[in-house]
Amino acid sequence: MKRTHYCGELNERHEGERVLLQGWVNRRRDLGGLVFIDLRDRTGLVQVVVDPNSPAFAEADRVRGEYVVEVEGTVRARPADQVNPELATGRVEVAAARIAVLNEATTPPFPVDASWRGEDDPAERVNEDLRLKYRYLDLRRKPMLERLRLRHEVIKAIWDFLHEEGFIQVETPFLTRSTPEGARDFLVPSRLEPGKFYALPQSPQLFKQMLMIAGVDRYFQIARCFRDEDLRADRQPDFTQLDLEMSFANQEDIWEINERLVAHVFRETLGVELTLPFPRMAYREALERYGSDKPDTRFGLEIEPADELFAESGFNAFRSVLEGGGVVRGLRAPAELSRKQIAGLEEVAKRYGAKGLAWVKVGEDGLSGGIAKFLDAGALRAWGARPGETVLFVADRWNTALEALGQVRLAIADLLGIARDGWNFLWVVDFPLLEWDSDLELWTYMHHPFTSPHPEDLPLLESDPGRVRAQAYDLVLNGTEVGGGSIRIHRMELQQKMFDVLGIPREEAEEKFGFFLEALRYGAPPHGGIAWGLDRFLALMSGAASIREVIPFPKNQSGRDPLTGAPAPVSPEQLAELHLKIEE
RNA sequence: GGCCCCGUGGUGUAGUUGGUUAACACACCCGCCUGUCACGUGGGAGAUCGCGGGUUCGAGUCCCGUCGGGGCCGCCA
Numbered sequence: 086m087k088r089t090h091y092c093g094e095l096n097e098r099h100e101g102e103r104v105l106l107q108g109w110v111n112r113r114r115d116l117g118g119l120v121f122i123d124l125r126d127r128t129g130l131v132q133v134v135v136d137p138n139s140p141a142f143a144e145a146d147r148v149r150g151e152y153v154v155e156v157e158g159t160v161r162a163r164p165a166d167q168v169n170p171e172l173a174t175g176r177v178e179v180a181a182a183r184i185a186v187l188n189e190a191t192t193p194p195f196p197v198d199a200s201w202r203g204e205d206d207p208a209e210r211v212n213e214d215l216r217l218k219y220r221y222l223d224l225r226r227k228p229m230l231e232r233l234r235l236r237h238e239v240i241k242a243i244w245d246f247l248h249e250e251g252f253i254q255v256e257t258p259f260l261t262r263s264t265p266e267g268a269r270d271f272l273v274p275s276r277l278e279p280g281k282f283y284a285l286p287q288s289p290q291l292f293k294q295m296l297m298i299a300g301v302d303r304y305f306q307i308a309r310c311f312r313d314e315d316l317r318a319d320r321q322p323d324f325t326q327l328d329l330e331m332s333f334a335n336q337e338d339i340w341e342i343n344e345r346l347v348a349h350v351f352r353e354t355l356g357v358e359l360t361l362p363f364p365r366m367a368y369r370e371a372l373e374r375y376g377s378d379k380p381d382t383r384f385g386l387e388i389e390p391a392d393e394l395f396a397e398s399g400f401n402a403f404r405s406v407l408e409g410g411g412v413v414r415g416l417r418a419p420a421e422l423s424r425k426q427i428a429g430l431e432e433v434a435k436r437y438g439a440k441g442l443a444w445v446k447v448g449e450d451g452l453s454g455g456i457a458k459f460l461d462a463g464a465l466r467a468w469g470a471r472p473g474e475t476v477l478f479v480a481d482r483w484n485t486a487l488e489a490l491g492q493v494r495l496a497i498a499d500l501l502g503i504a505r506d507g508w509n510f511l512w513v514v515d516f517p518l519l520e521w522d523s524d525l526e527l528w529t530y531m532h533h534p535f536t537s538p539h540p541e542d543l544p545l546l547e548s549d550p551g552r553v554r555a556q557a558y559d560l561v562l563n564g565t566e567v568g569g570g571s572i573r574i575h576r577m578e579l580q581q582k583m584f585d586v587l588g589i590p591r592e593e594a595e596e597k598f599g600f601f602l603e604a605l606r607y608g609a610p611p612h613g614g615i616a617w618g619l620d621r622f623l624a625l626m627s628g629a630a631s632i633r634e635v636i637p638f639p640k641n642q643s644g645r646d647p648l649t650g651a652p653a654p655v656s657p658e659q660l661a662e663l664h665l666k667i668e669e
Numbered sequence: 670g671g672c673c674c675c676g677u678g679g680u681g682u683a684g685u686u687g688g689u690u691a692a693c694a695c696a697c698c699c700g701c702c703u704g705u706c707a708c709g710u711g712g713g714a715g716a717u718c719g720c721g722g723g724u725u726c727g728a729g730u731c732c733c734g735u736c737g738g739g740g741c742c743g744c745c746a
Binding site for chain 2: 164192
C-alpha cells in the first residue's frame with residue numbers, strides 16, 4: 086500500500102477514511118496506556134492516537150523524536166473538547182491500526198519540532214554554525230521549508246512571466262574566461278593546459294550580450310554567479326541572479342517589463358498588489374535627499390543643504406570645509422536625543438568617512454548643546470528647524486557628507502523606532518558613468534565597462550568625464566539594492582573609446598576580451614538588461630535577516646561550509662595532475 | 670587588512686569584589702500514568718567553562734596570545 090495523504094491535509098472530510106501516512110515523529114506524548122504521536126511531513130502535522138489494544142502499540146512505545154515511521158489507521162473526529170485550534174488538522178486524529186518504524190534517528194543537536202506546532206522556536210536562537218553543520222535538520226524546520234518553497238514559487242513565477250513575454254532561457258557556462266565585473270575571480274586550474282585557468286563567472290554579462298548578437302532577442306537565466314570577496318549578511322561567494330537581456334530596448338522598455346515582472350511575482354507568491362510604475366529617482370537626487378544610492382523611501386527624515394548656515398559662522402571646522410569646496414548637510418531628528426544617542430550616531434557617521442557629527446538641540450527659547458554658540462536661533466529656524474528637534478550636521482566632500490548622513494538617517498530611524506512598512510520599489514537612474522579612483526588616479530567605470538553613456542552626454546566623454554551620465558539603473562526595494570542593469574554599448578567605436586577613457590590600453594582590451602570586441606563588429610543590435618540579486622530579493626520577501634536563510638546550503642562568514650567542510654585539502658595526486666604546487 | 674560583539678553539559682542561558690560539590694530551563698535515558706497536545710510525575714546521566722600561557726595560596730571570573738562564530742568598514746553591485 087502506498088501513502089494515501091500528506092499529514093497536513095487531513096480534515097473532517099476524511100472522517101472514516103482508512104489512510105496511510107509516512108513521515109517523521111515530531112513529538113510523542115506517552116500517557117502510559119495511551120500514546121499520542123504528532124506525525125510530520127512537509128505539509129504539517131497530524132495527531133496519531135495509539136490505543137493499548139491496537140496492534141500498533143508495541144511499535145508506538147519504542148518510537149522517538151525524528152524516527153521515520155509509516156502509520157496506517159482511520160481518520161476520526163476528535164471529541165469537541167479535544168479539538169486543538171492551534172493545529173490545521175486539529176479537528177481530527179488518526180487512530181493507528183499499524184505503525185512501522187522505517188528508520189530510527191539520533192536525537193538532533195537542536196530541536197526541529199517547535200515551529201510545526203506554532204510554538205516559539207528555540208532553534209532560531211541556536212548558533213548558526215551548528216544549524217549549517219546539520220543543515221539537513223535545520224531545513225526540517227517549518228520556516229526553512231517555507232523559504233525553500235517561496236524560492237521555488239518565485240522562480241516559477243519568473244519563468245511563467247518571462248516565457249509569456251517571449252524570453253528564452255539559455256544556460257551559459259560555469260567554466261569560462263572571467264568577465265570583468267571588478268571582483269576577484271574563483272579560478273579552476275586546467276589539467277589539459279598546464280598553467281592555464283578557467284574562471285567561474287562573476288556574471289553571465291558577456292555571454293548574454295553575445296546572445297543578443299546571436300539574435301536571441303530576449304534572454305533570461307536563473308544564473309549562479311561567483312565572486313571571491315569577503316562575505317556579509319547579504320553576500321555569499323556563490324549566489325543567484327535573475328539575469329535578463331533584451332535587444333532593441335531602451336531604458337524605459339527594461340524598466341517597464343521588470344516592473345510588471347516584479348508585480349507578477351509579488352501577486353503570485355505573496356498575494357500583494359504593487360502599484361506601477363515604480364518611482365524613478367536620479368542618482369544625484371537620491372544622494373542629496375537620502376544620502377544613499379539605494380534610499381529607503383518608506384520614511385521621510387530627508388537630508389537638507391545647510392551651507393548657508395555656516396558660510397559666515399564662527400565654526401571654523403565647517404567654514405574651512407566650505408572654503409575648500411566641500412558642503413554642509415543637515416538632518417533634523419524629530420526628538421531630543423541624549424548625549425549617548427548622539428555619540429552613537431557620531432560613531433556611525435565616522436565609520437562612513439565623516440570627521441565628526443556636529444549637533445544642536447532646538448528648544449522653545451533657543452538653542453542648546455553641541456555647536457549652539459556658533460549658530461543663530463533665528464537663522465536655524467528660518468532654515469527649517471523646529472523646537473524639540475535635534476539637528477545633526479556633517480561637513481565634508483559632497484558624497485562623503487551625504488553618505489555619512491544617509492547612514493545616520495537610517496540609524497535615527499532605528500533609534501526612534503520609525504515605522505518602516507510596505508514594499509517600496511524604486512528605480513535609481515542616471516548614475517554617473519565614471520568615478521574618479523583617487524588611489525589609481527584614473528577614471529573607472531561605476532557599473533561595468535560595457536555600460537552605454539547617455540547619448541546627450543557623449544560630447545563630455547573626453548572633456549568632462551565625471552559629468553557623463555550612464556544609461557544605468559538600480560532597482561531598490563526598501564533601501565536594499567535588489568537589481569542593477571544598463572543599456573550596453575553595441576558599437577565597436579564607442580566601446581574602444583570607453584577603453585581609452587578608462588585608460589585600458591588597446592592591447593590589454595584585445596587580450597582580455599578581444600573575442601567580445603570582435604563579436605561587436607558582426608552586427609550587434611542595441612541592447613540592454615538587468616540582473617536581480619535573487620537571494621536578496623527572497624530575503625526581503627521573507628523577512629530574513631541574512632541571505633543565508635534563503636539559500637539551502639550557504640557558506641558561513643569565513644567562506645566555509647560547516648556541513649561538508651569545504652574548502653578542504655586535496656590529494657598530492659590531484660595537485661600533480663593539475664600541475665599545481667602549494668607554497669608553504 | 671581594520672573596528673565591534675560573542676565562545677560555560679546536546680541546546681539556550683546564570684555564575685556577585687577571584688574562593689571550596691559550576692546553577693537553571695529545555696532536550697536525552699529509566700520508572701509510573703488511558704485524552705494528551707509546551708502532557709504530567711518521580712528518578713538518572715551528562716561540562717576538564719574554545720585552546721595555550723601568565724598573575725595568584727586559589728582563575729569560568731583578571732592579563733596576554735591564539736582559534737572559532739557573528740555584525741560592520743575596506744573590498745564587492
